[in-house]
Amino acid sequence: MRAEPGLFEESRFMSQKFTGPSGCRIPVCLVIGLAAWVVVADGHAFETNPATPFTDQAVEHIRRQAEHMARGNSKVAPEFFSSLAAANYVQSRLSSLNYSILGSSKQKLPTNVEECLKKKAGICGNHVATFLEISRRLGLRARPVEFYFHGTDPGKNHSHICAEVFYGGRWRLFDITWGTYFAKPQGAPDDLADVVGLRANRDRRSWAITNQSDLWYQQWKASGLDPLEYLDDQKMDILRGRRGTIHLRVSGREGGREEFRPVHQPNFFGRNQLDRDFGPLVIRLEKPAGMATALHLDVLGKAGRGSLLVTVGKQRYMVPFDDIKSGKTLTTKFTRPIGRQPVTLQAIPEKPGGIAYVVFRTITLETR
Template sequence: MAFSMHKISIRQIFLLWISYLLINIVAIGSDLRAQDVTIGSKTKQLLNEIRNEVDQLSERSPNVDRAYIASISIMNHVQRIVSPLQYSVLKTTGEDTPKTVEECLEAKAGICGNQVACFLELANHLKLRARPVEFYLHGKTPKENTSHICAEVYYDQAWRFFDVTWGTYFMMDGKAASIDAVRESPTVARQAAVTNETDQWFLHWRRSGLDPLTYVDHKFVDILRGRNGVIRLRGNEFVYLPTHQPTFIGLNSLSSDYGPVRIELLDVHAGVSRVIIQVSGYAGTGELVIEQRGNKMAYPITELKIGENEFVLPYKVAAGELEVKMKATNPAKIGYVVYSRIHVSR
């Protein structure tokens, strides 16, 4: 079926992008370092091309960090092959979209979640220390929330940030910068951005008035590095829904570079004494902890049921934030809870 860009608005494409991003971030939820013991033919072919390229460039530029050369090579190849534009074509024409790394390379299609999955798998095979960096940008209302996912690679004693979708890294102080450095000096970072501005998806976003690098200086953004960090939920009175945000709490990887997702409920009313969590599932061990200002209660996740779980707090909540997190009871095991809604009441 033919695809005509003028038949689809940028809003439709943008919504497709956001809707399927989280699906692909969940796909990265399992430890990619243990994924694909048997390498697919497309992955193997690309891996060999990148190895040869890195060997060649490292020999010709012996003073340049090999990990930097490899990171740029992986990013360039993945951006070139795994196309968000082609992904939108497949979605618009009703065709199946790729899910695995091998399928993305075969279909030459994927959004940022797919691209980062490809990046991380290739980086793993090249013995690079890499992990995802997720951005959850808050809109004026939760429905306007958006998200994006990139990668970072550890070398030269620091994490270096790479946005695979746009072929972007930030050359600050003569080196690829960390996401911390980018966020601390956003004006300098935008000037230092090295981006593949000939990419058709990038050009389309710019023509449509969208900012591909909005995460650089967005004021209200939650960042997960190796899935470690806090996700803030804004409620509708007493109901909190993850909107274009992760739907799990806790740790789902034992990699030392990964950590747990914690939830912070914003603007909770004073006097709340009950928390009801709609649980879709759980894995591993640990305790679900609901805490505010040193007051807390803990509940073993193995005793949770699928559906509504009501917790009567042994303390009165003050107006403000309420944290929901996991406490590990066995550091050798994962522990996380998948949820769809949190309801608080007095």
């Protein structure tokens, strides 16, 4: 069993800082993935299982609360009480303010669920990772919902992440960071909206039930930031259970080369979870300016078995995973210049629904 270099690039939690009216620097939630630390053996990923006393305690506390609330409330889905109890617990225990204090004082930031609960600190990525782990232990069906906002240039990109819980035949959205869920008007207490239905309704903001007493929420509002900007932004990329497309724009040009580097975006493509509620991520290179004849993929790592598929219009290029080497640059030559057509990269698993993904640093289009 060996560690595959680069596979942990996608699991880091990040923050970008904005200066508010008061002059203080405010970290804005940015998360690149939610993968646990893993090792790879024969192309397959396995989670490690360290002791988790703080997580164990949280799960039992939430379980007792949910069971207590469910008594005498037979018309309300028990999953609603469990989800809400978990969301409240995480938001109240994992303080974004504490995370900011740790960062500004140069102390070690938490990097996993157990550390977050122990240090009582976290931002949106930590909140959702903790919520999902607790949900899993409670037997809830839950998945992340990631929002990737495109700035005026890639350096101004930012992101946020929420979670959805499935019950009553539908998904329900919870924003753990802000203690927010979205109740449908005149609906039952547990009749919550999912992200798609929510964004399609013009009255969506009035559905939000938010913990506005949270100090971090107050800091955001005072700084002119919008905690719920994902309700309205039409240019962002949305991943539900890691399923969706990430659009990369040119981050640099030099000579006949255009570089596409993920900035506050996932740096992998493919499927990295076997869970039925998770799907594959596709990378799409937007608006290449030149007549590129080759693509260079700077590979950090890979997992699973399958093939890389590069698509340009009707052109399709397949590369077996065996030909993709960690720490090396993979070059795909096009049979003819691509023009200004978008380029997509996908990882096609050997078996449908299987694990197959590639972690990368940059993608470069070259004109010869």
